[in-house]
Amino acid sequence: MEFNELLEFVTVENKxxxxxxxxxxxxxxxxxxxxxxxxxxxLCAEILAHQSLQRTEKLEKSSNDTLSEELADVLITTLLVAGSLNVDVKTALRKKMEKINARYH
Ligand SMILES: [Mg+2]
Known part of the structure:
Protein backbone atom coordinates (compact mmCIF):
# COMPACT_ATOMS: atom_id res chain seq x y z
CA MET A 1 0.00 0.00 0.00
CA GLU A 2 1.18 3.50 -0.82
CA PHE A 3 1.29 6.16 1.91
CA ASN A 4 -0.94 8.42 -0.20
CA GLU A 5 -3.63 5.72 -0.22
CA LEU A 6 -3.58 5.72 3.59
CA LEU A 7 -3.76 9.54 3.72
CA GLU A 8 -6.70 9.55 1.30
CA PHE A 9 -8.48 6.92 3.42
CA VAL A 10 -7.94 9.05 6.54
CA THR A 11 -9.30 12.16 4.78
CA VAL A 12 -12.45 10.24 3.81
CA GLU A 13 -12.77 8.71 7.29
CA ASN A 14 -12.38 12.15 8.91
CA LYS A 15 -15.33 13.38 6.82
CA LEU A 43 -2.58 -1.89 21.74
CA CYS A 44 -0.95 -2.10 25.19
CA ALA A 45 -3.39 -4.88 26.15
CA GLU A 46 -2.48 -6.79 22.98
CA ILE A 47 1.25 -6.37 23.68
CA LEU A 48 0.75 -7.66 27.23
CA ALA A 49 -1.07 -10.68 25.77
CA HIS A 50 1.65 -11.14 23.15
CA GLN A 51 4.15 -11.31 26.02
CA SER A 52 1.84 -13.74 27.93
CA LEU A 53 1.33 -11.14 30.66
CA GLN A 54 -2.51 -11.15 30.56
CA ARG A 55 -5.19 -13.23 32.24
CA THR A 56 -6.06 -16.50 30.48
CA GLU A 57 -9.39 -15.12 29.19
CA LYS A 58 -7.61 -12.24 27.47
CA LEU A 59 -4.84 -14.48 26.17
CA GLU A 60 -7.43 -16.66 24.44
CA LYS A 61 -8.89 -13.65 22.57
CA SER A 62 -5.50 -12.37 21.47
CA SER A 63 -3.61 -13.28 18.32
CA ASN A 64 -1.11 -11.81 15.88
CA ASP A 65 -4.14 -10.56 13.91
CA THR A 66 -5.63 -8.67 16.86
CA LEU A 67 -2.19 -7.21 17.68
CA SER A 68 -1.80 -6.03 14.07
CA GLU A 69 -5.33 -4.64 14.08
CA GLU A 70 -4.71 -2.56 17.20
CA LEU A 71 -1.42 -1.28 15.80
CA ALA A 72 -3.30 -0.20 12.66
CA ASP A 73 -5.95 1.49 14.84
CA VAL A 74 -3.24 3.56 16.54
CA LEU A 75 -1.70 4.57 13.22
CA ILE A 76 -5.03 5.51 11.64
CA THR A 77 -6.28 7.35 14.72
CA THR A 78 -2.98 9.25 14.93
CA LEU A 79 -3.47 10.33 11.33
CA LEU A 80 -7.07 11.33 12.13
CA VAL A 81 -5.76 13.58 14.91
CA ALA A 82 -3.20 15.06 12.51
CA GLY A 83 -5.97 15.67 9.96
CA SER A 84 -8.10 17.41 12.58
CA LEU A 85 -5.17 19.72 13.32
CA ASN A 86 -4.35 20.29 9.63
CA VAL A 87 -0.88 18.90 10.21
CA ASP A 88 0.97 18.08 6.99
CA VAL A 89 1.95 14.56 7.98
CA LYS A 90 4.41 14.03 5.13
CA THR A 91 6.31 17.21 6.01
CA ALA A 92 6.21 16.41 9.73
CA LEU A 93 7.54 12.91 9.14
CA ARG A 94 10.23 14.09 6.73
CA LYS A 95 11.48 16.69 9.25
CA LYS A 96 11.42 14.15 12.07
CA MET A 97 13.27 11.55 10.03
CA GLU A 98 15.95 14.12 9.19
CA LYS A 99 16.24 14.97 12.88
CA ILE A 100 16.56 11.31 13.85
CA ASN A 101 19.08 10.64 11.08
CA ALA A 102 21.15 13.63 12.22
CA ARG A 103 21.65 11.93 15.60
CA TYR A 104 23.85 9.37 13.89
CA HIS A 105 26.14 11.76 12.01
MG1 LIG B 1 -8.90 -0.74 18.56
Missing amino acids: RLSAKYNVEPGHGVLARTVKLGEEVGE
Missing part, protein backbone atom coordinates in the same frame (compact mmCIF):
# COMPACT_ATOMS: atom_id res chain seq x y z
CA ARG A 16 -17.43 10.28 7.62
CA LEU A 17 -16.75 10.61 11.37
CA SER A 18 -17.55 14.33 11.30
CA ALA A 19 -20.88 13.60 9.59
CA LYS A 20 -21.71 10.62 11.84
CA TYR A 21 -21.05 12.51 15.07
CA ASN A 22 -22.29 15.85 13.73
CA VAL A 23 -18.91 17.55 14.13
CA GLU A 24 -17.75 20.29 11.82
CA PRO A 25 -14.68 19.14 9.86
CA GLY A 26 -11.58 20.11 11.81
CA HIS A 27 -13.38 20.39 15.15
CA GLY A 28 -13.19 16.78 16.27
CA VAL A 29 -9.65 16.97 17.56
CA LEU A 30 -10.53 16.49 21.24
CA ALA A 31 -12.69 13.42 20.57
CA ARG A 32 -10.08 11.96 18.24
CA THR A 33 -7.29 12.56 20.73
CA VAL A 34 -9.28 10.78 23.46
CA LYS A 35 -9.95 7.98 20.97
CA LEU A 36 -6.20 7.75 20.34
CA GLY A 37 -5.70 7.19 24.06
CA GLU A 38 -8.27 4.39 23.94
CA GLU A 39 -6.57 2.79 20.94
CA VAL A 40 -3.12 3.01 22.59
CA GLY A 41 -4.64 1.24 25.62
CA GLU A 42 -5.99 -1.52 23.38
Whole structure:
Protein backbone atom coordinates (compact mmCIF):
# COMPACT_ATOMS: atom_id res chain seq x y z
CA MET A 1 0.00 0.00 0.00
CA GLU A 2 1.18 3.50 -0.82
CA PHE A 3 1.29 6.16 1.91
CA ASN A 4 -0.94 8.42 -0.20
CA GLU A 5 -3.63 5.72 -0.22
CA LEU A 6 -3.58 5.72 3.59
CA LEU A 7 -3.76 9.54 3.72
CA GLU A 8 -6.70 9.55 1.30
CA PHE A 9 -8.48 6.92 3.42
CA VAL A 10 -7.94 9.05 6.54
CA THR A 11 -9.30 12.16 4.78
CA VAL A 12 -12.45 10.24 3.81
CA GLU A 13 -12.77 8.71 7.29
CA ASN A 14 -12.38 12.15 8.91
CA LYS A 15 -15.33 13.38 6.82
CA ARG A 16 -17.43 10.28 7.62
CA LEU A 17 -16.75 10.61 11.37
CA SER A 18 -17.55 14.33 11.30
CA ALA A 19 -20.88 13.60 9.59
CA LYS A 20 -21.71 10.62 11.84
CA TYR A 21 -21.05 12.51 15.07
CA ASN A 22 -22.29 15.85 13.73
CA VAL A 23 -18.91 17.55 14.13
CA GLU A 24 -17.75 20.29 11.82
CA PRO A 25 -14.68 19.14 9.86
CA GLY A 26 -11.58 20.11 11.81
CA HIS A 27 -13.38 20.39 15.15
CA GLY A 28 -13.19 16.78 16.27
CA VAL A 29 -9.65 16.97 17.56
CA LEU A 30 -10.53 16.49 21.24
CA ALA A 31 -12.69 13.42 20.57
CA ARG A 32 -10.08 11.96 18.24
CA THR A 33 -7.29 12.56 20.73
CA VAL A 34 -9.28 10.78 23.46
CA LYS A 35 -9.95 7.98 20.97
CA LEU A 36 -6.20 7.75 20.34
CA GLY A 37 -5.70 7.19 24.06
CA GLU A 38 -8.27 4.39 23.94
CA GLU A 39 -6.57 2.79 20.94
CA VAL A 40 -3.12 3.01 22.59
CA GLY A 41 -4.64 1.24 25.62
CA GLU A 42 -5.99 -1.52 23.38
CA LEU A 43 -2.58 -1.89 21.74
CA CYS A 44 -0.95 -2.10 25.19
CA ALA A 45 -3.39 -4.88 26.15
CA GLU A 46 -2.48 -6.79 22.98
CA ILE A 47 1.25 -6.37 23.68
CA LEU A 48 0.75 -7.66 27.23
CA ALA A 49 -1.07 -10.68 25.77
CA HIS A 50 1.65 -11.14 23.15
CA GLN A 51 4.15 -11.31 26.02
CA SER A 52 1.84 -13.74 27.93
CA LEU A 53 1.33 -11.14 30.66
CA GLN A 54 -2.51 -11.15 30.56
CA ARG A 55 -5.19 -13.23 32.24
CA THR A 56 -6.06 -16.50 30.48
CA GLU A 57 -9.39 -15.12 29.19
CA LYS A 58 -7.61 -12.24 27.47
CA LEU A 59 -4.84 -14.48 26.17
CA GLU A 60 -7.43 -16.66 24.44
CA LYS A 61 -8.89 -13.65 22.57
CA SER A 62 -5.50 -12.37 21.47
CA SER A 63 -3.61 -13.28 18.32
CA ASN A 64 -1.11 -11.81 15.88
CA ASP A 65 -4.14 -10.56 13.91
CA THR A 66 -5.63 -8.67 16.86
CA LEU A 67 -2.19 -7.21 17.68
CA SER A 68 -1.80 -6.03 14.07
CA GLU A 69 -5.33 -4.64 14.08
CA GLU A 70 -4.71 -2.56 17.20
CA LEU A 71 -1.42 -1.28 15.80
CA ALA A 72 -3.30 -0.20 12.66
CA ASP A 73 -5.95 1.49 14.84
CA VAL A 74 -3.24 3.56 16.54
CA LEU A 75 -1.70 4.57 13.22
CA ILE A 76 -5.03 5.51 11.64
CA THR A 77 -6.28 7.35 14.72
CA THR A 78 -2.98 9.25 14.93
CA LEU A 79 -3.47 10.33 11.33
CA LEU A 80 -7.07 11.33 12.13
CA VAL A 81 -5.76 13.58 14.91
CA ALA A 82 -3.20 15.06 12.51
CA GLY A 83 -5.97 15.67 9.96
CA SER A 84 -8.10 17.41 12.58
CA LEU A 85 -5.17 19.72 13.32
CA ASN A 86 -4.35 20.29 9.63
CA VAL A 87 -0.88 18.90 10.21
CA ASP A 88 0.97 18.08 6.99
CA VAL A 89 1.95 14.56 7.98
CA LYS A 90 4.41 14.03 5.13
CA THR A 91 6.31 17.21 6.01
CA ALA A 92 6.21 16.41 9.73
CA LEU A 93 7.54 12.91 9.14
CA ARG A 94 10.23 14.09 6.73
CA LYS A 95 11.48 16.69 9.25
CA LYS A 96 11.42 14.15 12.07
CA MET A 97 13.27 11.55 10.03
CA GLU A 98 15.95 14.12 9.19
CA LYS A 99 16.24 14.97 12.88
CA ILE A 100 16.56 11.31 13.85
CA ASN A 101 19.08 10.64 11.08
CA ALA A 102 21.15 13.63 12.22
CA ARG A 103 21.65 11.93 15.60
CA TYR A 104 23.85 9.37 13.89
CA HIS A 105 26.14 11.76 12.01
MG1 LIG B 1 -8.90 -0.74 18.56
